[in-house]
Amino acid sequence: MDVEGKEPDPRFTLANERTFLTWLSTSLALSAGGLAMAVVPKGVFVPWVRVGLAVVLVMLAALAAALAYPRWRGVQRALRREAPLPSLTLAPVFGYGVAAVAVLALVLILVAG
Structure with a gap:
């Protein structure tokens, strides 16, 4: 992590x-x-539905883990430079992805029950 800019308020760093x-x-x-x-x-x-749901969930997990550090680094850099925070462009992917899995699982549970 580059250390350019000034040290941000520790509360923001900890958040x-x-x-x-x-x-x-x-x-x-x-x-x-x-x-x-x-x-x-x-x-x-x-x-095939069970495997598909499992694959989507694990892919979302890998994406979240892979993007965690770059996101942290980008926010920290913006805090040091007193710049706008970077946008979270993948939020809809996670939101809609988890919602789609949940709705499909709910439908399958209701049909199977």
């Missing part, structure tokens, strides 16, 4: 760090959801 850690815990939760979906008994969901 940025908490956000970084939240990205990582979100990634772990998505991974756990994907793994759970992958081991659902074969008779519960159609196999």
